[in-house]
Amino acid sequence: MADAATILHADLDAFYASVEQLLDPSLRGKPIAVGGGIVLAASYEAKAFGVRSPMPGWKAKELCPELIFVGGHFDQYSHYGDAAIKILGDFTPRVERISIDEAFADVAGTEHLFGPPATIAATIRQRVREELGLAISVGVARTKHLAKIGSQVAKPDGLVVVDPAHEIEFLHALPVELMWGVGPVTREKLAGEGISTIGQLAQTSSGLLTRLLGPAAGDKLAALAWNRDARHIVTDRRAHSAGAQSALGRKPAVEAVFRPALLHLADRIGSRLRAKLLSGRTITARVRFADLRAVTRSLTLPAPISATSTLAEVAEELVRGALADHRDERFISLLAISVGHLERQPMLQLELPLGLGDEKHRPGTRRGAARWMADKAVDKVRDRFGWDAIGYGPVALDKARSVPDAFRELAEKEL
C-alpha cells in the first residue's frame, strides 16, 4: 500500500443545533434540541444527558429538564451546509457530498498548491470556524472508511490523521459500531459472539460472519475490518428512487383517511419527478400500523409514470391490498410512497403522445400523458405563486407529529 493518506472526511458537529446556537448567542453553552414533538437534533450539552434524535420530545425533557426546544431555521441549515462544503471545493473538485453536513474530498495532487493533506484539513477547519462560526471535524486517511472513522473519533471539533503505517493498529482498537454498516442489530449479533472491537471482528472466521450476517454483509465487514476499502470519490451521485412519507399519529385505516394522504404524498413526489423530467416504473406503498409494525406492497408497471393522480391511484390500490391482508389492524400511524426504476423521459414522447398507435402497445399512455401535461400546468403555477396556490386541497396530517416541509427538503437527494 504505497498510497498516501489523501482522503478527507469532513463532518459539521451537531450541525442543526450548532447553527441555532450561532444565530442566537443566548443558546450557546446550553442543552438545546431542534424540533418539538420529536427531537431532530441535539446540542452537545443536550447529548450529555442522553438526548438523541429521533426521540419523542417528552422523553428528551425527562432526560434533561433544562432542555430548550427551538423550532428550527431550516433555510439557514442549507445555507451553512452549502457554504461549508464549498470551502472543501476550494481545495479540490473531487468532493463527494454525503448529506447536508458531511462530505468526502480527495486532495491527491494538490500538495504543491496547498501543502500536505493534514495541513489542508487544518486550514479547512480554521476557515469554517472563522468564516461560518461552526465547528467541523475532519478525518484524513488513505481510504474513505478510515477517513470517516477518523472524523468520528475526532469529534467534537477535532482533526485525526490516520498514518498509513499504523492503520491496522488504529482500526482494530475501535468498537465495531464505528464501522460503516454496523448498526444496533449487527452490533448485538456480534456482541452475542463476544465480538465488540474491530480487531475481534477481523479475527472472526468468515463462516461465522456469513452465518451471522449473510454473505454480503459478512464479506463487506471482514474486508473493512482488514482495511480493504476500494471505494473512491464519486462526485455526482443521483438518487435512484424518490419517496415521501407522513406520520399520521393514530388514524382509522379507512379510505377517508388514506386517500387524501396518499394524494398529498403522490403530489409531492410527482412534482419532484416532473421537475427533472423523470418517471418511475416501480411504485411502493408502505403502511405502518398503530403498533409500529409495517408492511410494504409494490407494483412494477410496464411503463414509467409521474402524474400525480396516476401515482396516487396505484398507491391507493397497494394500500387497499395491504389493509385487506391485515384486517385485524384497525389503525395506521404512517403512510409512505416511493417510486423506483426512474427513467429520464424524452420530452418528445411526453409532449407528442397522441400518435403512432402508442395506445395499443402501452395502454393508458394517452391518458397518462394528458395527466402529465395537466400536472405540468399546476407545477408552473406553483413555481410562480407557491405550492399552496393550487393543488389537491388540504390534507389532514397530524401537525404535531409531522415535520415542516423545509425540513423534508433538506433530506432530499438530488434526482
Added chain:
DNA sequence: TCTGGGGTCCTAGGACCC
C-alpha cells in the same frame, strides 16, 4: 401517552426464460 423523513443495499422465494 415509543419513534421523522429522505434515501441505499441485501436477502430470499417464486416466476419465467433459455
Added chain:
DNA sequence: TCTGGGGTCCTAGGACCC
C-alpha cells in the same frame, strides 16, 4: 413420463445511513 443449471426480474421484508 419427469427434470439440470444459469440468469433476470419481481415482490416483501429488513438493516442501515444521514
